[in-house]
Amino acid sequence: MAVEGFVFFILNLLIQYRFFMDNWFTKCPQTTVRDEDEDVAAERQRVYDGASKTDILQIRDLSKTYVGRKRAAVDRICVGVPAGECFGLLGVNGAGKTTTFKMLTGDSDVSSGEATVAGYSILTEILDVHQNMGYCPQFEAIDELLTGREHLYLYARLRGVPECEIPRVTEWGIQKLGLTEYAGRCAGTYSGGNKRKLSTAIAMIGCPALVLLDEPTTGMDPHSRRFLWNAIMSVIQDGRAVVLTSHSMEECEALCTRLAIMVNGTFKCLGTIQHLKYKFGDGYVVTMKMKAARAGVSLDLEPVESFMESSFPGCVQREKHYNTLQYEIASSSLARIFQLVVANKERLSIEDYSVSQTTLDQVFVNFAKQQTAEDEDATLNKRTAGRRKDVKILPLQRRTQKQRDDGHVEFRAANELCGVDLTLVSCSCGALDEADELISAAVGEQ
Ligand SMILES: Nc1ncnc2c1ncn2[C@@H]1O[C@H](COP(=O)(O)OP(=O)(O)OP(=O)(O)O)[C@@H](O)[C@H]1O
Ligand SMILES: [Mg+2]
Known part of the structure; x- marks a missing residue:
C-alpha cells in the first residue's frame, strides 16, 4: 500500500509537471493534408517549425469529432495568432467555429491536437489558460438575476483583478461597451443587443492576453456595433490578440488583420483580406469618366472602348452611360491597370477614373457554396470565386x-x-x- 501510494504520488507529480505531455508533443507527428491551400499549408508548417512559439495563441492539429458523428467538426487546424492581431474565423453555419472556441476554452474535449494560450496548454494548464483568456460565447452565458455591473465585478474577481482595482475596471467595461444606462438593471431584462454587449465586456474585463469573440455583434444596432469595433481595436492596439467569428464581412474587413475561411472543419484559405481578395477574387472594376469637349456635344466613347478591349482582352463592359464607362477586368494586376490607364489618360480624354476590387462577400460566398454542395472537401481554384458582380x-x-x-x-x-x-x-x-x-x-x- 505504501509503495503503491508512493508510485501514484510520483505519477501524479509527473502529470502535473507535464512530463508526458512535453515528451509526447515534441515527438508529435506532422500531418500532411491532401489538396490543402498553399497558405494554409505554409501556416501549418510555421506552427510545426516552432516559428509561432511566441504567438499568444498557437493551435496545432486541433481536431474534434463529436460522439456519434462520422465527420470531424474540426479537422487538424493549425494557426498562430501573434500579439496585436485580430484573427477572423469565418465560415458558414456548422463549419466548426464555435467548436474550435469551445476546445480552446475547455468547454469541449479535444479529440486530438494541442493549443496553447500565452504559453499555457489547453490540455494540461486550463486554469492558467482561463487567466489569460476572455471569451464571449455565441449564446449568452449570463445570469438573468445579476445586474450588468455585478457580472463585471464577478468576472473581474475570477480573472484575478486586485480587489481595489475592481470598481475602476468594472466602470471601464461599462463605459467601453456603452452600458452605462443599463448597468444597474438585471441582465434578464436586457435586449438581445445589450446582452451581447455585456458578454463582450465580460470577455474583455481584466485585459486578458487573448479575447475570443463568437459573433459578438449579432443583433447589435449599427451605432453599438461601431462602439464595439472601437473596443476591439483598443485590445489590438494594446498588443493583445483577438480571435473573432462573424457573418459580417464588413466587420471582418474593418477589424481583421488576417482571416481564415472554414469549410467542413478545415481552413480553406488563410491570409490578409487583401491577399484573399487577390487570390480568390474576381479581379478589378475600372470606372472611367470622360471629359466632354464642349457642353452639349455628345462624347465619342469608341476610342476608350477599343483601348480597353485591346489592352485587357476578355474584359467585360458592365456599364455605359453618357460619359462613364465601367469594365470588369479579371486577368490583370492592379499595377498594370494603373500603368495603362495613366499612360493613356490624356490621349483618351479620361477626366477621372477609379479601380476597385472584389469584395470579401464574393470570396466568402464561393467558399460557402462548397459546404452546402456536398460533404466532401473540394479545392477552389484561383480566380473561380467572386461571380457576383456588385462591387462596393x-x-x-x-x-x-x-x-x-x-x-x-x-x-x-x-x-x-x-x-x-x-x-x-x-x-x-x-x-x-x-x-x-x-x-x-x-x-x-x-
Ligand atoms: N454538442 C454537439 N454534438 C454533436 N454535434 C455537434 C455539437 N455541437 C456542434 N455539433 C456539430 O459540429 C459541427 C460544427 O458546429 P459549430 O457549432 O462549431 O459550427 P459553427 O461554425 O459555430 O456554426 P454557426 O455559424 O452556426 O455558429 C456541426 O455539424 C454541428 O452540427
Ligand atoms: Mg457558432
Missing part, C-alpha cells in the same frame, strides 16, 4: 492615385479605422508592382 468601395478604406506634374503616379492608401496612411510615388514599372503590394499590406494588414 469599403467605407473605412480609402485608396487614391493621381498623376503628378513630373509624370510619376502618386498612390495613397488609408484605412481610417486602423489609422494607416501611406503615400507612394512610382518611378518605374517595378515600383508599380511594389506599390500594389504595399497598398495591399497597408490597407489589408494595417
Whole structure:
C-alpha cells in the first residue's frame, strides 16, 4: 500500500509537471493534408517549425469529432495568432467555429491536437489558460438575476483583478461597451443587443492576453456595433490578440488583420483580406469618366472602348452611360491597370477614373457554396470565386492615385479605422508592382 501510494504520488507529480505531455508533443507527428491551400499549408508548417512559439495563441492539429458523428467538426487546424492581431474565423453555419472556441476554452474535449494560450496548454494548464483568456460565447452565458455591473465585478474577481482595482475596471467595461444606462438593471431584462454587449465586456474585463469573440455583434444596432469595433481595436492596439467569428464581412474587413475561411472543419484559405481578395477574387472594376469637349456635344466613347478591349482582352463592359464607362477586368494586376490607364489618360480624354476590387462577400460566398454542395472537401481554384458582380468601395478604406506634374503616379492608401496612411510615388514599372503590394499590406494588414 505504501509503495503503491508512493508510485501514484510520483505519477501524479509527473502529470502535473507535464512530463508526458512535453515528451509526447515534441515527438508529435506532422500531418500532411491532401489538396490543402498553399497558405494554409505554409501556416501549418510555421506552427510545426516552432516559428509561432511566441504567438499568444498557437493551435496545432486541433481536431474534434463529436460522439456519434462520422465527420470531424474540426479537422487538424493549425494557426498562430501573434500579439496585436485580430484573427477572423469565418465560415458558414456548422463549419466548426464555435467548436474550435469551445476546445480552446475547455468547454469541449479535444479529440486530438494541442493549443496553447500565452504559453499555457489547453490540455494540461486550463486554469492558467482561463487567466489569460476572455471569451464571449455565441449564446449568452449570463445570469438573468445579476445586474450588468455585478457580472463585471464577478468576472473581474475570477480573472484575478486586485480587489481595489475592481470598481475602476468594472466602470471601464461599462463605459467601453456603452452600458452605462443599463448597468444597474438585471441582465434578464436586457435586449438581445445589450446582452451581447455585456458578454463582450465580460470577455474583455481584466485585459486578458487573448479575447475570443463568437459573433459578438449579432443583433447589435449599427451605432453599438461601431462602439464595439472601437473596443476591439483598443485590445489590438494594446498588443493583445483577438480571435473573432462573424457573418459580417464588413466587420471582418474593418477589424481583421488576417482571416481564415472554414469549410467542413478545415481552413480553406488563410491570409490578409487583401491577399484573399487577390487570390480568390474576381479581379478589378475600372470606372472611367470622360471629359466632354464642349457642353452639349455628345462624347465619342469608341476610342476608350477599343483601348480597353485591346489592352485587357476578355474584359467585360458592365456599364455605359453618357460619359462613364465601367469594365470588369479579371486577368490583370492592379499595377498594370494603373500603368495603362495613366499612360493613356490624356490621349483618351479620361477626366477621372477609379479601380476597385472584389469584395470579401464574393470570396466568402464561393467558399460557402462548397459546404452546402456536398460533404466532401473540394479545392477552389484561383480566380473561380467572386461571380457576383456588385462591387462596393469599403467605407473605412480609402485608396487614391493621381498623376503628378513630373509624370510619376502618386498612390495613397488609408484605412481610417486602423489609422494607416501611406503615400507612394512610382518611378518605374517595378515600383508599380511594389506599390500594389504595399497598398495591399497597408490597407489589408494595417
Ligand atoms: N454538442 C454537439 N454534438 C454533436 N454535434 C455537434 C455539437 N455541437 C456542434 N455539433 C456539430 O459540429 C459541427 C460544427 O458546429 P459549430 O457549432 O462549431 O459550427 P459553427 O461554425 O459555430 O456554426 P454557426 O455559424 O452556426 O455558429 C456541426 O455539424 C454541428 O452540427
Ligand atoms: Mg457558432
